[in-house]
Amino acid sequence: MRALAERVLQWQAEHGRHDLPWQKPADPYRTWVSEIMLQQTRVETVIPYFQRFTRRFPSLEALAEASQDEVLALWSGLGYYSRARNLHQAAQLAWREWRQLPDTLERLTALPGIGRSTAGAILSLGFGQAAPILDGNVKRLFCRHFAVEGWPGKSAVQQQLWALAEAQLPAQHCGRYNQGLMDLGAGICSRKRPACDRCPLQASCQAHRLGRVEALPTPRPRKTLPRRQCTLWWLQQGEAILLNRRPESGIWGGLWSLPQEDEQHALPPWLQAALAGPGEETLRLKHSFTHFHLHIRVRASTLSRLPRRLEPAWRWQPLDKLEQLGLPAPLRRIAQAMRKAS
Numbered sequence: 412m413r414a415l416a417e418r419v420l421q422w423q424a425e426h427g428r429h430d431l432p433w434q435k436p437a438d439p440y441r442t443w444v445s446e447i448m449l450q451q452t453r454v455e456t457v458i459p460y461f462q463r464f465t466r467r468f469p470s471l472e473a474l475a476e477a478s479q480d481e482v483l484a485l486w487s488g489l490g491y492y493s494r495a496r497n498l499h500q501a502a503q504l505a506w507r508e509w510r511q512l513p514d515t516l517e518r519l520t521a522l523p524g525i526g527r528s529t530a531g532a533i534l535s536l537g538f539g540q541a542a543p544i545l546d547g548n549v550k551r552l553f554c555r556h557f558a559v560e561g562w563p564g565k566s567a568v569q570q571q572l573w574a575l576a577e578a579q580l581p582a583q584h585c586g587r588y589n590q591g592l593m594d595l596g597a598g599i600c601s602r603k604r605p606a607c608d609r610c611p612l613q614a615s616c617q618a619h620r621l622g623r624v625e626a627l628p629t630p631r632p633r634k635t636l637p638r639r640q641c642t643l644w645w646l647q648q649g650e651a652i653l654l655n656r657r658p659e660s661g662i663w664g665g666l667w668s669l670p671q672e673d674e675q676h677a678l679p680p681w682l683q684a685a686l687a688g689p690g691e692e693t694l695r696l697k698h699s700f701t702h703f704h705l706h707i708r709v710r711a712s713t714l715s716r717l718p719r720r721l722e723p724a725w726r727w728q729p730l731d732k733l734e735q736l737g738l739p740a741p742l743r744r745i746a747q748a749m750r751k752a753s
Contacts, residue, residue, distance in 0.1 A: 416580070419592060424587070433461060442537035452491075454597065472510075480736055482495050531545070544593075547596075550563045551628050553575050559627070636704055647749075651729045653714075653725065654728050662739075685715060685716050687712055
């Protein structure tokens with residue numbers, strides 16, 4: 412066994428995390444769901460979502476047979492909704508093709524939303540196979556330990572890190588080793604104020620020896636995020652509001668949101684004609700995405716006439732049943748504010 416892996420395994424046995432909900436049991440399905448939820452999201456945030464999600468969808472079959480609305484409703488607030496759509500689609504494909512999650516790297520990475528690192532986690536933690544991982548925590552740990560220069564998002568740097576991950580992989584206990592790497596990255600080799608004095612790899616860490624722990628990994632090149640604006644219409648009829656399902660691509664893909672106007676999109680003609688007036692601005696808020704800041708104005712109005720039948724992408728939803736749909740986080744804030752105001 413390689414020296415680094417031996418130290419990681421010993422540390423993980425004594426100090427690692429052993430009571431996370433997806434570890435009891437750590438089967439392939441639960442491992443997969445947790446890994447998708449944990450992408451760009453903290454463990455503390457994921458735990459309640461994971462518990463609710465797996466109570467409703469305890470198996471691959473249950474998830475495959477669910478509707479997209481059910482899946483997105485339980486994902487609402489977790490963000491990065493393409494993860495939920497890909498998870499649902501991958502479950503349907505895997506159940507139709509194999510009646511289980513596949514146990515090979517090639518088949519796993521052919522499913523929507525499963526990259527090499529996620530597949531490695533499923534194989535090692537779920538199936539007990541020897542497979543490397545390279546999530547954000549492990550990238551940071553390896554960049555420091557081996558003094559890897561360059562932003563980890565660059566292709567050449569990623570190739571270097573994958574080579575290191577494969578070279579250090581033990582032939583046995585790979586699942587515990589990978590869990591140890593993630594635990595070290597999350598709890599010891601953290602992005603800010605790493606606890607080098609408690610790290611089992613301090614003696615061989617090149618960044619520590621060179622005094623470059625704070626400088627590595629090389630940060631992503633900074634850029635100023637652009638600002639966008641939009642208007643969301645709060646159109647209430649009795650105890651229900653008018654909602655529109657977002658296109659699958661773009662922000663909030665597949666979620667139900669308020670009718671929106673911006674520089675590129677106008678309200679549909681039938682809705683413009685039905686508005687009783689210009690409405691009243693009731694709320695302003697800001698929501699930040701990875702690539703831009705969205706400044707939202709909420710206008711409230713009523714409809715002077717109602718269409719006999721709405722198209723499938725439109726619906727009146729009772730206010731007390733909003734939680735049954737997948738909704739973007741800002742809409743939840745808006746609904747809370749509007750209820751309070753009324």
